[in-house]
Amino acid sequence: MTATRPRQLHLNINALHSGFVPSAWRLPESAPDAFIDVHHYVRLARIAEAGKLDAIFLADNAAIVDQIDFRPITALEPTVLLTAVAAATTHLGVIGTASTSYNEPYNIARRFASLDLVSGGRAGWNVVTTADLPSARNFGLEAVPDHAQRYRRADEFTQLVKDLWDSWEDDAFIGDKATGRFVDLAKVHPVRHRGEFFSVQGPLNLPRSPQGRPVLVQAGASADGRELAARHAEAVFSASQSFEESLDYARGLKQRAEALGRGPDAVKVLAGLTTIVGSTEAEARRRRDQLVDLIPWNYSLTRLAGTLGVPVDRLKLDERLPEDLALPGGGNGNHTFFHATLAHARRGQFTVRQLIRELAGGGGHRVIVGTPEQIADDIEHWFKAGAADGFNLMPDQLPGGLQDFVDGVVPILQRRGIFRTAYEGRTLREHLGLARPAGREATRRAA
Amino acid sequence: MTATRPRQLHLNINALHSGFVPSAWRLPESAPDAFIDVHHYVRLARIAEAGKLDAIFLADNAAIVDQIDFRPITALEPTVLLTAVAAATTHLGVIGTASTSYNEPYNIARRFASLDLVSGGRAGWNVVTTADLPSARNFGLEAVPDHAQRYRRADEFTQLVKDLWDSWEDDAFIGDKATGRFVDLAKVHPVRHRGEFFSVQGPLNLPRSPQGRPVLVQAGASADGRELAARHAEAVFSASQSFEESLDYARGLKQRAEALGRGPDAVKVLAGLTTIVGSTEAEARRRRDQLVDLIPWNYSLTRLAGTLGVPVDRLKLDERLPEDLALPGGGNGNHTFFHATLAHARRGQFTVRQLIRELAGGGGHRVIVGTPEQIADDIEHWFKAGAADGFNLMPDQLPGGLQDFVDGVVPILQRRGIFRTAYEGRTLREHLGLARPAGREATRRAA
Structure with a gap:
């Protein structure tokens, strides 16, 4: 970001199969097999690129962690899918999720560096530690590793991946036919890492990628999660139901990053935002209600009970949430959605039925139901006040909800001068206003 | 393969960056950065598809295992690269290498199933156990696991991946909007695996892929390697320098597969073959010599010493190989290239210098230097006699050497009626004449 240009908003599309609302696949315009159809994702990416969005974002799980008898799940492996997306686009960033608990650093470093090379500098890696039991049981464990251990591993893993990305200096590759x-070889360096979780000799077996390092993305509301983000993340995918919470989160994170010696713009906060668009607010509400009514209540109750860590029979549709809720998994569960959901329910004094409707049957992210103008107002308010640098968009249904956003909301944001009308750069770092990191050796020599 | 159609030859292109010969990148027509350029691989794939080849094959390493000061290496991660290739083609199979020693079965099952879905049923996985020390040191080990252990792990890994691919029955996905x-869920089954190396609960988090299972490819000349191939492989990438060795290998492997209850056509033997094409044999030889003369002798000596497991100073350019050679790594090295190289040297009574020239500076695969007609004759002879069902082509230089093969050799094979003039199917299994495997549950019910 240069001093002469006003601060610019960042927008990613979180390409959750048929859309954020669990029943989205049941709408007449939806294709039920979208979750395994590469053409669906390519179509989303093309709409996002036409709207000048920063990136497409793919969540991931390494197990079935939702009730697939009722709804689609994240299925196709993100780096594979994003490569197909990159082949069909020219500017859009491609951010994929991969777990530090169930992968090896060398493999992840390679795969995202490969994606960065193949996409011409558009790759990002969303670092997750994976808190669910089904995933643990797919990787030789009978229980989820405890929270602190997962985050220690994530920190060591992420630093190691950065070091591997830096193991070739920018000009190590020569390719001189004459000589x-x-x-x-003097510019290719082993990493010689010996840590608590990993021993990796290095170097990586490919040159430094176009962005130097793919962009590091992270989410996480716990203390450990925030610390990991402050140390490594360049963009954070946050989940706050209220403006005040998000403002606190963004300020706290940026202060912590600065305290660790990083620049004031080194980390962008992108708040999760589900949009349900109508030409009037009433029409948008009707759409929301239509979608929620297509979700079986049993599904919603089971899901909410899982988020809140209570047996499903403790949730009564027409009563408020129980008072004695505690983070699921003995403190080892998903902090983000537990806190966001609980705060929202308490604030609104919602019954369970009202809460599920307010959340659009969803998992804790904020939902705006309204006209393009109302959505643009909200985005502008959060952005200008510093509650977010941008948003990770989760339209109710895909591709329709994204098309509505790009056609309806983006032009308003552009007219207001806070969102680009054309890409100015080619890489994801350029879109996000992030510097290309100097390599480890360059930094060492400069010191 | 139906009874009414003559047996058909299979041809893959082994897309080794700038080509098989280590100096290929130095030719005027070569791009030195081909090894990290997705467009190079897309171009190769398009030439291969125009030539009606079965598949593009990508080798892989998880470390720098050659002398990169002199030559390119396999760099971009295969599943990423093959997704880009699949996006640019419609029929060509895409086979990628991944190691069973340095991955997790759940991740590999997912990634190749994803590639199969994204490519519309064109994926294959080349199973390797990875025998080199630099790879071991990138994954927390100080030594290469011993040969028998690597193959036990590979067997358990491969069976588990097959079971994960089968964990959804073919018709488990419904997607009925009305109901x-x-x-x-009655058609989605956990695998509940508890073995020597892995515990995996399953099921996989995506439906069965178009081919049921991606095609399983393997290479390996050791007794353990042959046993693994007989149990699991549907195509084997072999390395034999002589017709008799290849005939023995193919017959032995097929007999062993049949003894394990598999059909007579269940495994195809694809012999590695480097081609150096000229309009006359003399021209082809000049091209070979030009390429070999561009390889530093120190590089070739070091590489050959590594393959043969001797200190480099024991190799004298104008003497024959030492008599007392033993498999490197205390029996834990690469059996394939050790035996192929040694047999070739002994048979030809070559000096080290002659041997390096005969191998085109290469790593043990057979090299034919000649006209398109001579190459076609050789291929037809091997194919008709059953020494191979096809070939994994490793042209001297890329893309030129592949273009020469497709323009010069393929039409001859087509005229002789042993190679397709058009694709008859869409999937890699159809190209290879392999049946789509019934799922585990379907097999259980039929039993």
Whole structure:
């Protein structure tokens, strides 16, 4: 971000299969097999690129963690899917999720560096630690590793991946036909890492990628999660139901990052935002209600009970939430959605039925139901006040909800001068206003 | 393969960056950065598809295992690269290598199933156990696991991946908007695996892929390697320098597969073949010599010493190989190239210098230097006699060497009626004449 240009908003599309609302696949315009159809994701990416969005974002799980008898899940592996998306686009960033608990750092470093090379500098890695039991049981464990251990592993893993990305200096590759010198070995460095969780010799077996390092993305509301984000993340996918919470979160995170010696713009806060668009607010509400009415209540109750860590029979549709809720998994569950959901329910004094409707049957992210103008107002308010640098958009249904956003909301944001009308750069770092990191050796020499 | 159609030859392109010969990148027509350029691989794939080849094959390493100061290496991660290739083609199979020693079965099952879904049923997985020390040191080990252990792990890994691919029955996905039933849970089965190396609960988090299972490819000349191939492989990438060795290998492997209850056509033997094409044999030889003369002798000596497991100073350019050679790594090295190289040297009574020239500076695969007609004759002879069902082509230089093969050799094979003139199917299984495997539950019910 240069001093002469006003601060610019960032928008990602979180390409959740048929859309954020669990029943989205049941709408007449939806394709039920979208979750396994590469063409669906390519179509989303093309709409997002036409709307000048920063990136497409893919969540991921390494297990079935929702009730697939009722709804689609994240299925296709993100780096594979994003490569197909990158082949069909020219500017859009491609951000994929991968777990530090169930992968090896060398493999992840390679795969995202490969994606960065193949996409011409558009890759990002969303670092997650994976808190669910079904995933643990797909990787040799009988229980989820405890929260502190997962985050210690994530920190070591992420630092190691950064070091592997830096293991070739920018000019290590020569390729001089006349002399036959292919690579300057003096500029390729082993990482020689020996840590609590990993021993990795390095170097990586490919040159430094176009962005130097793919963009590091993270989410996480716990203390450990915030610390990991402050240390490594360049963009954070946050989940706050209220403006005040988000403002606190963004300020706290940026202060912590600065305290760790990072610049004031080193980390962007992108708040999760579900949009349900109508030409009038009433029409948008009707759409929301239509979608919620297509979700079986048993599904919604089971899901909410899972988020809140209570047996499903403790939730009564026409009563408020129980008073004695505690983070599921003995403190080892998903902090983000537990806190966001609970705060929202308490604030609104909602019954369970009202809460499920307010959340659009969803998992804790904020939902705006309204006209393009109302949505743009809300976005502008959050953005200008510093409650967010941008948003990770989760339209109710896809691709329709994204098309509505791009056609309806984006032009308003552009007219207000807070969102680009054309891409100015080619890489995801350029879109996000993030500097290309100097390599480890360059930093060492400069010191 | 139906009874009424003559047996058909299979051809893959092994897309080794700038080509098989280590100096290929130095030719005037070569792009030195081909090894990290997705467009290079897309171009190769399009030439291969125009030539009606079965598949593009990508080798892989999880470390720098060659002398990158002199030559390119396999760099971009295969599933990422093959997704880009699949997006640019419609029929060509896409086979990628991944190691069973340095991955988790759940991740590999997902990634190749995703590739199969994204490519519309064109994916294959080349199973390797990875014998080199630099890879071990990138994954927390100080030594390569011993040969028998690597192959026990590979067997358990491969069976588990097959079971995960089968964990959804073919018709488990419903997606019925009217009833809201998305998946029939009665047709999605955990694998509940508890073995020596892995505990995996399953099921996989995506439906069965178009081919049922991606095609399983393997290479390996050791007794353990052959046993693994007989049990699981549907195509084997072999390395034999002589017709007799290849005939023995193919017959032995097929007999062993049949003894394990598999059909006579259940496994195809694809022999590695480097081609150096000229309009006359003399021209082809000049091209070979030009390429070999561009390889530094120190590089070739070091590489050959590594393959043969001797200190480099024991190899004298103008003497024959030492008599007392033993498999490197205390029996834990690469059996395939050790045996192929040694047999070739002994048979030809070559000096080290002659041997390096005969191998085109290469790593043990057979090299034919000649006219398109000579190459076609050789291929037809091997194919008709059963020494191979096809070939994994490794042209000297890329893309030129592949273009020469497709323009010069393929039409001859087509005229002789042993190679397709058009694709008859869409999937890699159809190209290879392999049946789509029934799922585990279907097999259980039929039993």
